[in-house]
Amino acid sequence: MNFRPHDRDEPELNLIPLIDVLIILLIFLVMTTTFAQQTGLEIRLPEARSTAPLSPEKPLAILIDAEGRFLIAGQPVPVATSATIQTALKTAAGEQQDPLILIEADQNSRHQALVLTLEALEQLGFQRISFATVKASPH
Numbered sequence: 001m002n003f004r005p006h007d008r009d010e011p012e013l014n015l016i017p018l019i020d021v022l023i024i025l026l027i028f029l030v031m032t033t034t035f036a037q038q039t040g041l042e043i044r045l046p047e048a049r050s051t052a053p054l055s056p057e058k059p060l061a062i063l064i065d066a067e068g069r070f071l072i073a074g075q076p077v078p079v080a081t082s083a084t085i086q087t088a089l090k091t092a093a094g095e096q097q098d099p100l101i102l103i104e105a106d107q108n109s110r111h112q113a114l115v116l117t118l119e120a121l122e123q124l125g126f127q128r129i130s131f132a133t134v135k136a137s138p139h
Contacts, residue, residue: 059102059130060092062117066108070117080113085120098125104132 063071070077070085073092077084093099101121105114121129 057100059100060089060096062089062101062103064103064105064109064113064117066106068110068113070113080116082116082119082123085116086123089120089124089126093124093126098128101126101129102132103129 060073061071068080070080070088072085072088075088075092077088103114103117105117118129
């Protein structure tokens with residue numbers, strides 16, 4: 001009988017393949033990430049020196065006042081969210097698939113109100129959109 005102690009090899013965890021996979025995953029994530037780019041351009045918004053007449057079709061009017069309150073086809077929208085604006089637009093449009101939209105936003109209204117409006121119009125597939133302006137005074 002052999003009573004000598006046997007040297008048993010302890011099982012080792014080979015980490016090299018795990019590190020290789022993690023490095024490849026890291027490279028993949030870095031290469032596929034998109035970063036927001038901020039531009040440093042100064043933008044001057046154009047003035048409306050001339051206006052193009054609307055088509056004879058009566059437009060669906062969206063009014064936005066300085067406090068961010070909405071009127072769509074003369075009906076107030078109680079809480080302005082993209083969903084409530086979409087619902088009001090569907091109701092006002094009725095059977096029309098792509099009605100002519102006229103946005104009349106107060107010059108002091110928040111940009112968020114306009115963004116909500118444009119989101120709702122895009123979701124509904126409305127593409128014929130006009131903005132009401134006033135003629136710029138000559139300088």
